[in-house]
Amino acid sequence: MAKNKRNTEEESNVCVPVTIKMLLDQYIKILQKIYGSHLKTVILYGSYARGDYKVDSDIDIMILLDLSDMDIKQYRHELSGE
Numbered sequence: 001m002a003k004n005k006r007n008t009e010e011e012s013n014v015c016v017p018v019t020i021k022m023l024l025d026q027y028i029k030i031l032q033k034i035y036g037s038h039l040k041t042v043i044l045y046g047s048y049a050r051g052d053y054k055v056d057s058d059i060d061i062m063i064l065l066d067l068s069d070m071d072i073k074q075y076r077h078e079l080s081g082e
Helices: 002-011 018-038 069-080
Strands: 039-045 060-065
Touching (some): 018 060, 018 069
16 A cells, blocks of 8 residues: 555655645555455545645545445544544
8 A cells, every 4th residue: 555655646746745744644544454454545636646736725535435335434543633
């Protein structure tokens, strides 16, 4: 999974700020602990992926899991910190 993330960054010419990369890396580690091998990839999209972000831009990510909808609902509380 980290391999997929790195490949995507290398194929893109967009420069994501170091602080955002660090946040994403931390978040991916949390996702790996929660979902394990069910986590297939994490995709950055939106303004940071395009390179047209601003100071107040949010970070848009898509999380792809190999789980049923029912299984994902069971994990939801862990991800939200509830």
